[in-house]
Amino acid sequence: MEFVISEEHRDELERAWYELSGLRILAAQFGSTSPFKPDKERYEYVVQKMVEANAYYQMVWQDILRTYLPGENLTNCFPVCDFATRTVTIKKGDEEN
């Protein structure tokens, strides 16, 4: 299933994704064996920020899905957005990989 979202929805989603992906990379680095990482307390702060960014990202998705697919049962489905074309593709869970 595919549909095209508005520029405003795309921009909000892309910004949320951008912030989340940056924090994921940072948390992975700071939680690894890399010598380039802060102390434990500041690492946990990054993880907390990542959890909050993830919650916001999911909230933006829910808003988009409610707008474009009201009433649809999307259990076991996940959406993917091509930011260049603003096209959202809904994939089934077993299509993920």
Next chain:
Amino acid sequence: MVEYYKGGKTWEDSVRRIFPEFADKPFATKTITFVVTEQCNMRCTYCYQTGKNNNRMTREVAFKAIDTILDQNKMGGYLDPQETPGVILDFIGGEPLLEIELIEDIVDYFRWRAFELNHPWLDCYMFSFSSNGLLYFDKNVQRFLAKNDGRVSLGITIDGNKTLHDACRVDIAGQGTYDRVSKAIKDLVAKGRLKSTKVTIAPENVAYVKDAILHLFDLGLTDIHANCVFEEGWEKKHARELYRQMVALADVMIEKKLYETKYVSLFSEMIGQPMDPAENGNWCGGDGKMLAIGPDGRLYPCLRYMSYSLESGRDPLVIGDIECGIYADCPELDRLKGITRRSQSTDECFNCPVASGCAWCTAYNYDKFGDFDKRATFICVMHKARVLANHYYWNKLGIPYELHLSEDDIAWLTEEGDEDGVCH
């Protein structure tokens, strides 16, 4: 009106879009180039880096460089995160993937220091590579790409089909590299990580331009940025060949409606028009808009001012170092910032009726003439060929395009007789 694909957006365009608070900045992003090695595993015939050697950046130099670029006191306004909220750390060589482990340490160190300093660039950064692709499948390269997914722009240069690519892009043993490079491109395209590439047009390969670009479309690429080299060596016969190639390409683009989904930078409605004298900026970024850091820790306005890029043997143009940052007293930097289209052009160039879209390289001007404020014009004939071909393309597509070339220029560009005499 015919609708046509205008090409994908740059990362800077994306930054302006998703961070509207940056929209009014003259430069939303700035590029800092790390020359991590001056060695390469290829020997392309047209490469401007004529002084390949074993100089490589050490970790000590790289980390000090990061500390310096994040320190406003040392950058003297040259790099200001309040003015340019996004940064691109660009890794180049030689071949940068020869130093992938060093690069991984550099980016990890950058993130850590930016985090500790609460630096704005932590929220808005990208890493880019200009690679020949030979090491793409190396396990360390693949690990780096996975680890930094979403923050890496990996450009792999391919000059088109096997004939064109292998004509110039050979390895140290002199063997063509097409088969290895195209495999890497296909993998990147399949993963959705690559849509564009650049094609460098030189006298040796101009006769293959059409087939090359169509082949790149076949590989799955959609945006092709093609340009002629600035260096001396272009003749009218090459321009006639480029014109013929572009007309043939235009025919295919229109016949197969490729213009709806594919972009070739050679075709642009904006080029070949007279320019208002008020349009007086220096098109090239090598005048203080960029920063390059050499393996020895010296700072340059662009990597083409480094010794290994200067064919003439002139002194490199150094504007700072990683200890001091940008030099407070640097007359060359002041001169660079003063370059305009007017200051570097002859009257003929400045008032050229097809001036728009004609490019130059400030560092090449320095290399060629010892004066970065004097414009080399070797590509003039190629620009005129491009303009005439654009007239053909846009009018055939039904989009009005006014031609300002002289009758003399049109006559020599369309002269027949040397169709089989170039580069075959």
